[in-house]
Amino acid sequence: MTTAGSRQDMEAQRLEHFGYHQVLLRAMSGVRATMVNISTSSVTTAIFTLFAYGLIVGGTSFVWTWAIGFAILLMVTLMFAELGSSMPIAGALYQWNSRLVGPRYGYFTGWLYVASQIAIVGAVSYGVAPFVASLFNVTLSTHQQQLVAIGFVVACTAVNLIGVIIASAVASIGAIAEVVGMLVLTAVLLIAGLGNQNAGVLVHAHGLPPHSAFLAAGLAALLFGSWPYTGLEMTTDMAEETKDASRVIPRAAVTSLTTTFAVGMVFLIAAVIAIPGSIGKTFASANPLETIIVGNTSTGFYKVIIAIVILAVFVCTMTNQALTARALFSLARDAKFPFPRQVQHVPKTTRVPAVSITLVGALACVMLLFTNAIAVIAVACLTGLFVCYLMVVWAQLVQRLRGRWAPTNGASGVGHCR
Numbered sequence: 001m002t003t004a005g006s007r008q009d010m011e012a013q014r015l016e017h018f019g020y021h022q023v024l025l026r027a028m029s030g031v032r033a034t035m036v037n038i039s040t041s042s043v044t045t046a047i048f049t050l051f052a053y054g055l056i057v058g059g060t061s062f063v064w065t066w067a068i069g070f071a072i073l074l075m076v077t078l079m080f081a082e083l084g085s086s087m088p089i090a091g092a093l094y095q096w097n098s099r100l101v102g103p104r105y106g107y108f109t110g111w112l113y114v115a116s117q118i119a120i121v122g123a124v125s126y127g128v129a130p131f132v133a134s135l136f137n138v139t140l141s142t143h144q145q146q147l148v149a150i151g152f153v154v155a156c157t158a159v160n161l162i163g164v165i166i167a168s169a170v171a172s173i174g175a176i177a178e179v180v181g182m183l184v185l186t187a188v189l190l191i192a193g194l195g196n197q198n199a200g201v202l203v204h205a206h207g208l209p210p211h212s213a214f215l216a217a218g219l220a221a222l223l224f225g226s227w228p229y230t231g232l233e234m235t236t237d238m239a240e241e242t243k244d245a246s247r248v249i250p251r252a253a254v255t256s257l258t259t260t261f262a263v264g265m266v267f268l269i270a271a272v273i274a275i276p277g278s279i280g281k282t283f284a285s286a287n288p289l290e291t292i293i294v295g296n297t298s299t300g301f302y303k304v305i306i307a308i309v310i311l312a313v314f315v316c317t318m319t320n321q322a323l324t325a326r327a328l329f330s331l332a333r334d335a336k337f338p339f340p341r342q343v344q345h346v347p348k349t350t351r352v353p354a355v356s357i358t359l360v361g362a363l364a365c366v367m368l369l370f371t372n373a374i375a376v377i378a379v380a381c382l383t384g385l386f387v388c389y390l391m392v393v394w395a396q397l398v399q400r401l402r403g404r405w406a407p408t409n410g411a412s413g414v415g416h417c418r
């Protein structure tokens with residue numbers, strides 16, 4: 001019977017096959033890895049930060065972009081799961097492309113990926129500011145929203161620096177809270193909002209100007225449908241801190257993606273059907289989702305939901321920062337980042353990439369000082385991130401078709417290139 005110690009030794013040997021020593025603390029179980037991935041995607045964060053955008057640009061039928069995004073990203077996730085199982089190394093996309101194509105290709109992927117993820121950390125933290133304001137019945141100026149976002153990033157940095165055990169525990173609590181909270185809210189809206197709107201609002205883009213181009217509206221709304229599925233490579237970015245990573249990575253990735261889709265899809269359908277009164281009035285409101293929830297329940301209930309949203313956004317920011325720091329650590333470990341020895345430093349007390357974590361937080365705060373539009377940040381970071389995803393998909397597909405790369409089973413955890 002294989003003991004925990006021998007499994008740890010096998011995983012350390014597997015990592016050495018790729019040329020690295022085990023310096024990070026391998027402590028996350030499969031359940032925690034899945035919870036961390038659910039927190040990274042964060043169905044609550046995606047819906048509450050961009051619901052108004054999706055509704056306004058896509059009309060009431062924008063909900064189906066959630067399913068389109070899932071269908072597309074599920075295929076990408078399956079490909080990434082195969083790569084992650086064969087090459088369970090921190091800095092997933094950078095490492096994969098370096099081995100599939102070459103160091104320069106991987107180097108470009110890694111830098112674009114880190115830059116895009118830093119933007120996501122900033123976008124997610126900036127998106128929570130209005131909810132903090134609504135919880136306390138205050139109105140924030142642009143500068144105050146930036147300060148709230150920076151405070152979020154600083155708090156996330158502090159938790160990530162404590163260690164992966166505490167950070168993954170916080171992420172697990174956040175994932176459970178947001179999934180349960182979303183399911184309860186969905187049930188409430190289905191019961192209280194039954195009959196407010198007919199099912200036709202789900203297939204006809206109500207709320208858009210007459211003669212609006214469906215294709216243009218649909219493409220614009222796809223930003224909303226794509227946003228929740230970012231971070232699907234999270235399990236591999238933290239593979240060197242996950243027990244039995246080669247087997248855990250595929251399961252965690254697919255489980256988190258399908259959970260995000262199922263919970264979010266049902267909620268969106270319930271929310272649109274529960275629109276109270278005139279659809280036009282909801283469109284005209286400053287916060288359409290607040291109008292829907294309060295219109296069917298009460299202000300007190302909405303505040304409870306907002307408290308859960310703030311927790312979910314905090315955890316989402318924390319986990320996105322964590323995976324970005326591992327990617328930066330991976331670049332520095334290969335001397336592909338300035339001051340590599342300092343950036344890859346791992347304190348023996350915490351065994352996390354402390355300098356990388358701090359650097360990601362600092363750069364996100366700097367970005368927040370110069371950007372004050374979440375849609376602009378979201379478009380920029382998603383564009384860069386999906387370019388990275390396409391670069392990996394293309395590399396894997398071409399190398400497989402040419403017979404130059406083949407995955408291996410979880411026992412060895414090492415893919416081979418020819």
